[in-house]
Amino acid sequence: MTTHLVWLRNDLRINDNLALHAACRDSEAKVIAIFLATPEQWQRHDMAPRQVAFIHASLLQVQSALAERGIELHYQACHAFSDSIDALVQFCAEQQVDQLFYNYQYEVNERQRDADAEKRLDEAGVICQGFDDSLLLPPGSVQSGDRSMYKVFTPFSKAFVRRLQQGLPECVPAPKPREGAPLKTTPIPAFDYPTEEFDQELFLAGEAAALKRLRHFATQPVLDYPAKRDFPALDATSRLSVYLATGVLSPRQCLHRVLHEHPDALDNSRAFTWLNELIWREFYRHLLVAYPALCRHQPFIAWTRNVEWQRNDAHFDAWKAGKTGYPIVDAAMRQMKALGWMHNRLRMITASFLVKDLLIDWREGERYFMQQLIDGDLAANNGGWQWAASTGTDAAPYFRIFNPTTQGERFDEKGDFIRHYLPELADVPDSDIHQPHVWAAKHHKKLDYPAPIVDHKAARKKTLDAFERAKSAA
Numbered sequence: 001m002t003t004h005l006v007w008l009r010n011d012l013r014i015n016d017n018l019a020l021h022a023a024c025r026d027s028e029a030k031v032i033a034i035f036l037a038t039p040e041q042w043q044r045h046d047m048a049p050r051q052v053a054f055i056h057a058s059l060l061q062v063q064s065a066l067a068e069r070g071i072e073l074h075y076q077a078c079h080a081f082s083d084s085i086d087a088l089v090q091f092c093a094e095q096q097v098d099q100l101f102y103n104y105q106y107e108v109n110e111r112q113r114d115a116d117a118e119k120r121l122d123e124a125g126v127i128c129q130g131f132d133d134s135l136l137l138p139p140g141s142v143q144s145g146d147r148s149m150y151k152v153f154t155p156f157s158k159a160f161v162r163r164l165q166q167g168l169p170e171c172v173p174a175p176k177p178r179e180g181a182p183l184k185t186t187p188i189p190a191f192d193y194p195t196e197e198f199d200q201e202l203f204l205a206g207e208a209a210a211l212k213r214l215r216h217f218a219t220q221p222v223l224d225y226p227a228k229r230d231f232p233a234l235d236a237t238s239r240l241s242v243y244l245a246t247g248v249l250s251p252r253q254c255l256h257r258v259l260h261e262h263p264d265a266l267d268n269s270r271a272f273t274w275l276n277e278l279i280w281r282e283f284y285r286h287l288l289v290a291y292p293a294l295c296r297h298q299p300f301i302a303w304t305r306n307v308e309w310q311r312n313d314a315h316f317d318a319w320k321a322g323k324t325g326y327p328i329v330d331a332a333m334r335q336m337k338a339l340g341w342m343h344n345r346l347r348m349i350t351a352s353f354l355v356k357d358l359l360i361d362w363r364e365g366e367r368y369f370m371q372q373l374i375d376g377d378l379a380a381n382n383g384g385w386q387w388a389a390s391t392g393t394d395a396a397p398y399f400r401i402f403n404p405t406t407q408g409e410r411f412d413e414k415g416d417f418i419r420h421y422l423p424e425l426a427d428v429p430d431s432d433i434h435q436p437h438v439w440a441a442k443h444h445k446k447l448d449y450p451a452p453i454v455d456h457k458a459a460r461k462k463t464l465d466a467f468e469r470a471k472s473a474a
Contacts, residue, residue, distance in 0.1 A: 002026065003095055006033040007088065007102040008073070009110075011133055011247035012058040013207040014065045014174040018131035023101040024071075024175035031178060032095060033066055033073045035059060036087055039193045040079040041109075045378070046370040049196035050340035051246070054374055056191055057205035058248050063185055065207075069174070070181030075188045081113040089120050100126055103133035103247075106288050107378050108295035135282055136160075136169055136251050139289035142282075149290035150283075151393045157279045161266055164255075171252045198374055199339055203242050210243035211253070218257045226273040232332070232343040233417040238274065241375035242341070244281070251278055284383035287393060294382055297363050299391035303474030304398075307391075307466055309361040318453050319354050320368060322421070325452035327434055328408030329353045331421040338421070340374035345411055351388035352402040357459040359466060362389035390467070398467040401460050408434040424448045 004023040011017055023031050042052060063073040074091070078084040092100065100121060105111065118128045132138040142160050143149060150156035217238045228236035243249035258265045258275060265271035288294055299305055318324050322333035332346035342350070347369075354365045366385040370376045386392025390400070412418055415433030419426055424447065425436050432439035440447045 001028065001030050002098040003030045003032065004099050004101060005092060005095065005097045006031065006071075007100060008033055008035045008059075008062065009103065009105060009247070010245070011103045012055065012062050013210075013248050013250070014062065014069070015207060015211075016171040016173075016250045016253050017103070018133040018172060019101040019103045019129070020175060021172040022129060022131065023099070024178070027178075031071050031175070032097075033071055034088070034091060035073065035075050035188070036084040037075070037077045037191050038080055038084050039077070039191055041081050041084075042193060044080070045109075046367050046376075047193075048340060048370065048372050048374060048376050049194045050198040050372075050374040051242075051376055052191055052193045053195060054198055054203060054205055054242060055246055056188070058207075058246060059188055061206035061208075063188060065174075067183040067185045068177065068181060070178035070183060071175070072183055073185075073188075077189075077192060081109060085113060085117045085120060088117055089124060092121060092124065092126050097126055100128045101131075102128070103131050105134070106139060106285050108288075108292045133250065134247060135285055136255060136278070137163055137282065139286045142286065149286060153280065153283050153394045156283050156286075157276060160279050160282065164266060168255065168259075169252050171250070171256055196340070202239065202339065202341070203374060205248070207243075207248050210240065210249040213238070213243075214240060214249065214254060214257050218254075218261045222258055222262070222274050223270045226270055229273070230345045230411050231417075232335075232346055233412055233420075237344065239341070241377075241380075245375045245377040245380075251281070254278060280383075281377075281380055284379040287383070288379050294386075295378065297366065297382070299389075300386060300393045301391050301395070303471050304389070304391040304467075306470035306473045308470070310359040312358065312360065315358045315453055316354075316360055316364060318450070319350070319358060319360075319365075323450045324353065324454075325437070325450045326353065326404040326408070326456075327415070327418045327422055327425060327436065328412060329404050331412075331418045334421040336369075336372050340372055342373070347384055348388055349402055349404060349407050351385055353404050355389045356401045356463045357404065357454055357456060359459070359463055362386065362391060398471075399464060401463060403456055405434050405456065422449065 006020050006023045011019065014020060066073050076087050078087050121128055137160065142156060142163060221236065224236060228234050240249060244251065255275065258271055262269060262271040265275055291300065294300065319333065322330035322337065324330055329350055332342055332350045336342040351365055354360050355362045362385045366381055369381055383392060387395045390396055390398035414430040418433055425433060428436045428439055436447055436449060437451050
């Protein structure tokens with residue numbers, strides 16, 4: 001009997017899992033799975049404790065679902081990627097594994113790990129098969145006329161949609177129960193990693209919860225998304241990002257569910273607005289493969305390396321704590337601290353404020369977000385920060401600088417979101433919520449809330465000067 005091993009990583013589901021499906025095609029083969037925890041590597045990659053906790057909770061559910069189908073999930077704790085390769089090779093020898101099945105990861109360290117693992121296993125006589133599971137279309141399959149990676153999103157999106165219209169990537173079913181099912185299990189122990197609880201009402205672990213949320217969102221909410229998505233006081237976004245980041249849900253499942261509910265979703269309908277966000281996700285992952293330096297936190301636009309960033313720990317600490325004196329920025333930062341999640345519009349506002357009002361290096365913010373976000377994803381996080389910092393491909397031009405006050409007025413007009421996270425501003429009237437100190441001074445009120453740490457107009461000029469000097473020096 002041949003033995004097939006499925007190496008689970010960020011693909012914690014049994015439905016539409018390409019590696020798992022391929023491993024189970026041979027009904028006569030013995031199929032087992034393994035998860036190798038690498039907490040030291042996670043620390044190096046700034047993985048948020050809430051995300052680690054979510055991964056563990058989801059892994060327990062995968063373990064149970066596999067056991068019901070007669071597939072045992074083995075677990076080993078390693079330190080880093082190099083140790084995980086040794087553990088994998090040894091495990092394959094002990095279990096007499098004939099073939100390894102795994103889904104690709106696209107970050108540079110992960111790709112190197114997989115290449116080294118394949119080399120070692122090939123020498124040991126183990127056949128390795130990898131799959132482009134976490135994307136709708138493989139990296140390099142959507143190229144411009146000169147057969148290079150698109151550097152601007154809109155033409156990439158149009159070409160991507162044309163490819164989908166030619167043929168959709170299929171979803172594959174969960175494996176059928178195998179001989180010996182169901183199996184008894186011993187729950188996987190807690191990871192050796194800093195712990196932080198996550199909100200299980202907002203982010204219920206496991207693919208059943210993910211699919212339930214997807215099915216709900218794909219009905220009416222996906223149609224309302226274009227009009228409501230920018231308003232953080234509304235529950236109008238999908239909140240599927242954590243499931244996609246950890247592989248509890250696949251982008252194919254998202255695409256097919258939306259098309260099931262709205263067959264015209266690829267035809268620039270209202271439902272397409274959300275699908276286009278999935279394409280942004282693809283864009284940033286394709287870029288990681290085409291330009292590996294992005295994984296090493298290098299700016300895409302070379303001359304922006306010359307920007308003279310400010311080192312101001314007091315300002316950085318105020319930004320992290322949500323005490324900048326700009327209510328929409330502070331409420332957003334406190335939302336992330338409370339939930340390990342932040343509304344997408346607020347991610348743009350807070351990133352712009354750090355980089356273009358405080359002139360602090362975008363990489364400091366990028367790292368802090370990864371340390372906090374339950375849905376942390378290198379490609380999306382790096383892409384978002386480089387967009388806001390005007391250092392990335394198809395980024396906002398450097399002279400586009402969000403005014404944090406007007407952003408608040410536009411997207412949280414009455415301050416409903418702000419008051420939820422800044423209760424110290426509860427008594428400030430709607431009309432003054434975005435400049436509470438002006439109101440306090442006028443009415444001789446004392447606020448337990450900091451004054452703005454910078455003047456936006458002066459900070460804007462300082463930033464423009466810094467970028468113009470950097471560009472001139474190129």
